[in-house]
Amino acid sequence: xxxxxxxxxxxxxxxxxxxxxxxxxxxxxxxxxxxxxxxxxxxxxxxxxxxxxxxxxxxxxxxxxxxxxxxxxxxxxxxxxxxxxxxxxxxxxxxxxxxxxxxxxxxxxxxxxxxxxxxxxxxxxxxxxxxxxxxxxxxxxxxxxxxxxxxxxxxxxxxxxxxxxxxxxxxxxxxxxxxxxxxxxxxxxxxxxxxxxxxxxxxxxxxxxxxxxxxxxxxxxxxxxxxxxxxxxxxxxxxxxxxxxxxxxxxxxxxxxxxxxxxxxxxxxxxxxxxxxxxxxxxxxxxxxxxxxxxxxxxxxxxxxxxxxxxxxxxxxxxxxxxx
Numbered sequence: 001x002x003x004x005x006x007x008x009x010x011x012x013x014x015x016x017x018x019x020x021x022x023x024x025x026x027x028x029x030x031x032x033x034x035x036x037x038x039x040x041x042x043x044x045x046x047x048x049x050x051x052x053x054x055x056x057x058x059x060x061x062x063x064x065x066x067x068x069x070x071x072x073x074x075x076x077x078x079x080x081x082x083x084x085x086x087x088x089x090x091x092x093x094x095x096x097x098x099x100x101x102x103x104x105x106x107x108x109x110x111x112x113x114x115x116x117x118x119x120x121x122x123x124x125x126x127x128x129x130x131x132x133x134x135x136x137x138x139x140x141x142x143x144x145x146x147x148x149x150x151x152x153x154x155x156x157x158x159x160x161x162x163x164x165x166x167x168x169x170x171x172x173x174x175x176x177x178x179x180x181x182x183x184x185x186x187x188x189x190x191x192x193x194x195x196x197x198x199x200x201x202x203x204x205x206x207x208x209x210x211x212x213x214x215x216x217x218x219x220x221x222x223x224x225x226x227x228x229x230x231x232x233x234x235x236x237x238x239x240x241x242x243x244x245x246x247x248x249x250x251x252x253x254x255x256x257x258x259x260x261x262x263x264x265x266x267x268x269x270x271x272x273x274x275x276x277x278x279x280x281x282x283x284x285x286x287x288x289x290x291x292x293x294x295x296x297x298x299x300x301x302x303x304x305x306x307x308x309x310x311x312x313x314x315x316x317x318x319x320x321x322x323x324x
Contacts, residue, residue, distance in 0.1 A: 043078035044289040046103075046137070052284070053105075057144035061177050066143045067109035072128060074135040079103045084277045085294035086269070088138065092296050093130050099292050101136060105280075107272045109140040145272065146179060147171060150279070152223035153181035155271035156242070159201050160194075160219070168220050169232070180222040180229065182238070188215040191259055194240060202267035203313035205303055209251045209260045213239045216259065223268040230254070244268050266299040270314075274321040295322050 050070070062068050083101040085092050087108035096104055110127060119125045131138055146152045147167075157165045163186055167178025189197070194216050195206055216239040222229055226243030227250050233241045238258055244265040254260035277293040284291070297318055303310045 043080045044284070046077050046079055049079045049103075049289070050139070053139070053141070053144075056279075056283070057141055057148055058177075059144060061144065061147045061171050061174070063143040063146075063179070067112055068140050068142050068144055070137065071109060071111050071140050072131050072136070072138040074102065074132070074137040076102050076135060076137060079137075079289055081290050081292065082280075083292045083294055084273055084280065085296065085298075086266075086273050087298050088127050088131070089296065089298045090127065090130070092294060092298065093127065093134070093136070095294060095296050096136055097134060101292065103137040103139065104131075105276070106138060106140050107142060107145060107269065107276070109142055110138060141276075143179075145276065146223070147177045149176045150275065152269055152272060153179075153221045155275050156201070156223050156268055157181040157183050157219070157221050159271065160197055160221075162219060168222065169229070180220060180226065182218065182220045185217055185219070188217040190214060191216060191240075194219075194259075195261070198242065198261065198263050202263055202270070203317065204264050204267050204310055206264075207246065207251075207262040209254050211239075211254075211256050211258050213258060216240050221268075224265050230260075234258070242268070264301070266301065266314075270317060271321075273318075274324060278324075293322055295319065 059068055079102065081099060081101045081103070083092075083096050083099060083104045085095075085104055085106050087106055088104065088110040092104070095101075110131075111124060115124065115128070117125065118128050120129065148154075149167075153168065154165060160183075162181075162183030165181055165183040167175070168180030168182045170176075170178035185194075191208075191210070191214060195208065198206055218238045218240075220233050220236070220238040220241045222241075222243045224243070225245040226241075227246055229243075230241070230250055230253065234254070234257055240259040240261060241254070242261045242263050244262055244267070246260060246262040251260055273294055277291060281291055295318055297311075297315050299314060
């Protein structure tokens with residue numbers, strides 16, 4: 001019996017089923033005559049939820065070797081209380097316990113590298129132990145959401161009020177999906193005005209290099225770490241490239257080519273939780289699954305000076321998004 005068949009039987013086991021025509025063929029192909037079926041879900045089946053995520057955020061569009069999908073399976077076969085979070089931290093787990101969460105859907109994966117041991121000696125081991133002990137399943141989207149048509153970079157481009165937003169690097173088999181976003185300021189903006197727009201969104205310090213292009217019209221964006229795409233962006237005629245985690249030497253590469261702007265990793269991805277929440281809320285039946293938007297600020301980076309002011313601004317951003 002293959003995995004699809006096993007998943008299907010778990011599916012049947014977890015719903016009340018009235019069906020006159022379920023046929024199983026020797027090759028494990030299952031034919032379900034939906035015309036005669038009347039399914040009543042008590043809770044959302046885990047495999048149905050995973051199939052929904054696969055249809056919405058195809059895993060084959062994610063970057064190669066990305067850590068996506070189920071990272072920790074608690075053993076539960078239903079998704080009843082779903083917490084949507086940016087990443088896993090001790091505070092997010094506390095938030096999950098307070099809300100009686102059985103599943104956490106995250107953007108950042110918790111487990112990036114294979115675990116040789118699970119101990120209390122390091123961060124991932126401690127968090128993994130806590131999640132298993134409390135029977136919480138963890139599912140990660142990461143670059144599956146990055147390439148989504150209204151994903152990470154699109155949302156930042158929208159906040160900047162760019163026109164003609166589209167994927168920066170479209171996926172060949174589906175041009176609606178793609179890494180990054182690009183767009184235009186119709187009449188152009190000065191570099192200082194662009195920096196001001198970014199700061200109004202991020203409420204955090206910005207690092208940038210200058211070029212001779214004082215008027216910015218065409219803008220490329222990759223939320224989070226995007227410097228691996230720097231050479232590809234340079235080959236295009238953009239006036240500015242907004243991303244994060246830019247090294248000193250990469251600023252040299254971009255010097256006098258275009259305006260290279262480091263707007264912060266967390267900061268350029270700050271729309272993810274609210275966007276995911278609103279998307280899932282519009283597409284899932286809330287009588288089958290309860291959706292909860294994380295209100296925890298997980299950014300480990302502090303800034304000096306104005307440390308408390310910047311931190312408070314980022315906390316207020318999350319609170320504002322919780323109220324939407």
